[in-house]
Amino acid sequence: MIKRTKTTKNAILKGLSRAEHAALNERPIELNTAPHDPDSQTAWMADGNCRLHPPATFFPSDGVGVDRARKICKECPVVGQCLEYALDSRIDHGVWGACSERERRRILKRRREDAVVGTSA
Numbered sequence: 801m802i803k804r805t806k807t808t809k810n811a812i813l814k815g816l817s818r819a820e821h822a823a824l825n826e827r828p829i830e831l832n833t834a835p836h837d838p839d840s841q842t843a844w845m846a847d848g849n850c851r852l853h854p855p856a857t858f859f860p861s862d863g864v865g866v867d868r869a870r871k872i873c874k875e876c877p878v879v880g881q882c883l884e885y886a887l888d889s890r891i892d893h894g895v896w897g898a899c900s901e902r903e904r905r906r907i908l909k910r911r912r913e914d915a916v917v918g919t920s921a
């Protein structure tokens with residue numbers, strides 16, 4: 801078994817073509833990352849449907865891409881947790897919890913307005 805050090809990894813990457821590098825970056829998250837700590841506050845991410853798709857899917861550049869990502873999110877078992885995490889963390893980019901950046905901004909604005917109405921009533 802080859803022990804993967806930074807040097808051996810770089811040597812492997814050096815031998816790859818641009819297309820192979822790109823393909824490596826397009827691999828689903830599940831294949832690229834270490835397992836989540838089950839006790840962490842983001843342990844729910846391990847159950848997200850996005851782990852089966854390339855990360856770029858959730859950072860689309862157009863409306864068609866947003867719809868594609870939303871479709872995946874709508875079937876996701878942790879969609880609610882994901883949306884609240886993105887809202888709490890003020891994540892500006894990408895589709896999280898089946899919502900685009902614009903939709904999350906609207907939700908936050910509505911919540912702020914509701915909070916003001918709630919305190920003044």
Ligand code: SF4
Nearest residue numbers: 848850873876882897
């Ligand atoms: S809701 Fe979407 S972005 Fe969030 S974990 Fe699920 S698939 Fe991933």
